[in-house]
Amino acid sequence: MRGRVRGGRASEFAMETLIRVLGFSTIGFVLLIFLFLLREGVPVFFEVPLKGIFSSHWYPTFGFFGTLPLILGSILVTVFSIVIALPLGVATAVFVREVAPRWVRDILKPIIEVLAGIPSVVLGFFGMTFVAPFVRVLGAPTGLTAFTGAFILAYMALPTIISVAEDALDSVPRSYRDAGLAMGATRWQTMWRVVVPAARSGILTAVMLGMGRAIGETMAVMMVTGNAAVMPSSLAALFKPIRTMTSTIAAEMGEVARGSTHYHALFGIGIILFVLTFLINLAAASAIFQKKRRGGLR
Amino acid sequence: MIDRTLVQRLGFGLLGLIAFVVVAPILLVIGVIVARGISAINWQFLSTMPHGGMKQGGILPAIVGTLWLTLGTALVAVPIGVGGAIYLSEYARDTRLTRSIRLAIVNLAGIPSIVYGLFGLGMFVLFLRFGTSILAGSLTLAIMTLPVIISTAEEALRAVPQEFRTVSESLGGTRWQGIRNIVLPQALPGIITGVILGLLRAAGETAPILFTVAAFYLPRLPSSPLDQTMALPYHLYVISTQVPGMPLSVQYGTALVLLALVLSLNIVASVMRRHFRRKRQW
Numbered sequence: 272m273r274g275r276v277r278g279g280r281a282s283e284f285a286m287e288t289l290i291r292v293l294g295f296s297t298i299g300f301v302l303l304i305f306l307f308l309l310r311e312g313v314p315v316f317f318e319v320p321l322k323g324i325f326s327s328h329w330y331p332t333f334g335f336f337g338t339l340p341l342i343l344g345s346i347l348v349t350v351f352s353i354v355i356a357l358p359l360g361v362a363t364a365v366f367v368r369e370v371a372p373r374w375v376r377d378i379l380k381p382i383i384e385v386l387a388g389i390p391s392v393v394l395g396f397f398g399m400t401f402v403a404p405f406v407r408v409l410g411a412p413t414g415l416t417a418f419t420g421a422f423i424l425a426y427m428a429l430p431t432i433i434s435v436a437e438d439a440l441d442s443v444p445r446s447y448r449d450a451g452l453a454m455g456a457t458r459w460q461t462m463w464r465v466v467v468p469a470a471r472s473g474i475l476t477a478v479m480l481g482m483g484r485a486i487g488e489t490m491a492v493m494m495v496t497g498n499a500a501v502m503p504s505s506l507a508a509l510f511k512p513i514r515t516m517t518s519t520i521a522a523e524m525g526e527v528a529r530g531s532t533h534y535h536a537l538f539g540i541g542i543i544l545f546v547l548t549f550l551i552n553l554a555a556a557s558a559i560f561q562k563k564r565r566g567g568l569r
Numbered sequence: 570m571i572d573r574t575l576v577q578r579l580g581f582g583l584l585g586l587i588a589f590v591v592v593a594p595i596l597l598v599i600g601v602i603v604a605r606g607i608s609a610i611n612w613q614f615l616s617t618m619p620h621g622g623m624k625q626g627g628i629l630p631a632i633v634g635t636l637w638l639t640l641g642t643a644l645v646a647v648p649i650g651v652g653g654a655i656y657l658s659e660y661a662r663d664t665r666l667t668r669s670i671r672l673a674i675v676n677l678a679g680i681p682s683i684v685y686g687l688f689g690l691g692m693f694v695l696f697l698r699f700g701t702s703i704l705a706g707s708l709t710l711a712i713m714t715l716p717v718i719i720s721t722a723e724e725a726l727r728a729v730p731q732e733f734r735t736v737s738e739s740l741g742g743t744r745w746q747g748i749r750n751i752v753l754p755q756a757l758p759g760i761i762t763g764v765i766l767g768l769l770r771a772a773g774e775t776a777p778i779l780f781t782v783a784a785f786y787l788p789r790l791p792s793s794p795l796d797q798t799m800a801l802p803y804h805l806y807v808i809s810t811q812v813p814g815m816p817l818s819v820q821y822g823t824a825l826v827l828l829a830l831v832l833s834l835n836i837v838a839s840v841m842r843r844h845f846r847r848k849r850q851w
Contacts, residue, residue, distance in 0.1 A: 283743060283745045283746075286745055287660070287744075287745055289652065290652050290655050290656045290660065291656060291660065293648075293649050293652030293653045293655075293656060294652070294653050294655075294656025294657060294660065294661060294670060295656075295666075295670065296649055296653060297653060297670055297673040297674050297677055297715060297716075297719070298669060298670055298673040300673070300677060300712050300715070301673045301676055301677060303688075303692065304680065304684070304685075304688045304712075307687075307688050307691035307692045307696070308684070308687060308688065308691070310691065311687070311691045358587075359587055359590065359591050360591075362583075362584050362587040362588070363584075363587060363588045363591045365584060366581075366584040366585060366587065366588045367588065370581050370584055370585070371585070371588070379588060379592055381839065382592050382595055382596065383591070383592065383595070384835070384839070385595060385599075385832065385835060386595045388766075388769060388770070388773075388831055388832065388835045389595075389598065389773075389828065389831065389832075390772075390773025390774065390775070390802055390827060390828075390831060391682075391773075391774075391775070391776075392773070392775045392802045392803075392805050392806050392827075393598075393602070393773070393802075393805065393824050393827060393828055394598070395806075396805055396806075396809050396820065396824050397598050397601065397602065397824075399809060399810075400809070400817070400820070400821075401601055426594060426595075429591060433591075457573050457574060457576070457577045458577060459573075459576060459577035459580045459581070460573070460577075480679075483679045484679075486681070487679070487680070487681025487682065487683070487684070488681070488682075489681065489682055489683040489775075489776040490775045490776055490802075490806060494806070494809070494810060517681055517683045517776075520683050520686075520687065521683050521686070521776055521779055524686075524687070524690070524779070524780050525779065525780065529695065537687070538687055538691070541683075541684050541687040544681050544683070544684050545680060545681075545684055548676075548679045548680060548681060548684075549676055549679070549680075551679065552675050552676050552678075552679035553672070553676070555675075556671075556672055556675040556676075
C-alpha cells in the first residue's frame with residue numbers, strides 16, 4: 272500500500288513537471304519561429320545592399336529585391352480594410368449589445384461566428400468569382416484590385432472587431448448608463464456620449480487586433496488583388512492590381528531554389544511580417560493587460 | 570429643436586441596417602456556394618481520384634489528405650495545448666514569467682499563417698529533413714492551432730468552481746489527483762469544444778501547408794506520415810487559379826465540400842457548448 276502511494280508520488284511528480292514544461296512551450300515556439308526566420312532570412316541583408324531592399328522595384332528574376340511596393344501594398348489594403356470594417360464593426364457591436372432584442376442577438380451572433388470559421392481560401396475564391404465582376408463594373412479591367420482585397424479583408428476582420436468591441440461595451444458599468452438616463456438623455460445619446468467613449472480603449476484594441484489579422488492574411492488577398500508588384504503612388508491605386516508581402520511569399524516560394532538570394536529575400540519579408548504583427552499584438556495585449564491590472568472598469 | 574426620440578428611432582434603425590449589411594453577405598457567400606456547388610456533388614465526386622487534368626473525376630485524395638492532416642494536428646496540438654492550459658489555470662501564479670507565457674500565446678495567435686508556412690519549411694521540411702510531408706504539415710498546423718486550444722481550455726478549467734478543488738484536497742487528495750479526477754472531467758466538454766474550434770481552423774488553412782505538405786496533383790492516397798498529399802483548401806486554390814479552363818461547377822463543388830466540413834464542425838462545437846452549459850449544475 273505504502274509503495275503504491277510512493278509510486279503515485281513519483282508519477283505525479285513526473286506529470287506535474289511535464290505540465291510545467293508544456294506551459295512554457297509556447298514561449299519556446301515563438302522563439303523557435305523567430306530563430307528559423309532569422310536563420311533563413313538574415314543572409315539577404317548581406318547579399319542585397321540596404322538601399323536595394325527598400326527600393327521600389329521587385330523583379331527577383333533580374334536581381335531587384337525592393338520590398339517597398341510590397342510593404343506599401345500591404346499597408347494600403349490593410350488601412351482601407353479597417354476604414355471599411357471599423358464603422359461597420361463598432362455599429363454592429365453597439366447594435367448587438369445595446370439595441371437589439373434578445374432574439375435578434377441570438378440570430379446575429381452565430382452568423383458572425385460562422386464568418387470567423389469560413390476558410391480564407393473559400394472567401395478568396397468567392398471574391399474572385401463573385402465579387403470581382405462587380406468591381407469590374409466600377410471600371411477596373413479585371414476586377415482584381417486592392418479595393419476588392421480590402422473589401423474581403425474587411426469582412427474577415429469583422430468577427431474579431433465585433434467580438435472585442437462587444438466585450439469592451441460589456442465592461443462599461445451599468446451605473447454609467449443609469450447616470451446618463453437619469454440626466455434626461457435618451458438611450459441613443461447615452462450610448463454615443465457615455466458608453467462608447469467609456470469603451471474606447473477596448474475599441475482601439477479591437478481595431479489593432481483586426482489590423483493584425485488583415486495584414487497577415489494571405490490566401491484571400493493573393494486571390495483577389497491581382498498580384499502586380501507595382502508602387503501604389505496615389506489613391507487611384509485602390510482600383511488597380513496590387514501585391515502584398517504575404518501573397519509575394521505564397522506565390523514565389525514554391526519556385527525558388529533553396530539558398531538563393533530570392534529564397535533569403537522571401538524569408539526576409541517573413542521577418543518584416545513577424546516583427547510587424549508582433550508589435551501590433553504587443554500593443555493590443557498591453558492594452559488588455561493594463562486594463563486587467565488597473566481593475567478600473569469592470 | 571429636433572425631436573430627440575425621433576433621432577433615437579432613426580439611429581436605431583440605421584444601426585439595424587448596418588448589422589444587416591454585415592450579416593447579409595455572410596449568408597450570401599454560403600448561399601451562392603451551396604447553390605452553384607450542389608450540382609457537382611455526388612458519390613463519384615467524393616469517392617474517386619481526379620483525372621483528365623483534374624477537370625474530371627473526384628476529389629477523394631484531397632478529402633483524405635485533409636483528414637490525415639487534421640488528425641496529425643490533433644495528435645500534436647491537443648496534449649501540448651491542454652497541458653499548457655492546465656499549467657496556466659492550476660499551477661501558474663501571477664509572475665512576470667506567467668505574463669510572458671500569455672504574451673507568447675497572444676503573439677502565436679497573431680503570427681500570419683504564411684509565416685507559419687515559412688517556419689515549417691525552414692524547420693520541419695529542411696532542417697529536420699521531414700521533406701514535404703503530412704508530418705511536417707501537421708506539426709506546422711499544430712503550433713498554429715495551440716493558442717486557440719490553450720485559451721479555450723484554460724477558460725473551461727477556470728470555470729470549474731474553486732470549491733471542487735478545495736473539497737478534493739480536504740479529502741486528502743493531492744493537487745494532481747484533484748485535477749485528474751475532478752477538474753478535468755468537469756471541464757472536458759469545454760475543452761473538446763475548444764479543440765474542435767482549433768482543428769476546424771487548421772483544416773481550412775492553406776498558407777501553412779503550401780510549402781510543407783501540399784501536392785499539386787497526386788492521384789493516390791497517402792500511405793505514411795512522410796508522404797506528400799493533396800488537401801482540400803490547397804486543391805481549391807490550385808483549381809481556381811492555376812488550372813486554366815477548369816469547369817466552374819467543379820470549383821464550386823470543391824468549395825462546398827470544404828465549407829460543409831468546416832461549418833459542420835462549427836455547428837457541432839456550438840451545439841455542444843450550449844448543451845453542456847444548460848446541463849451544468851454549478
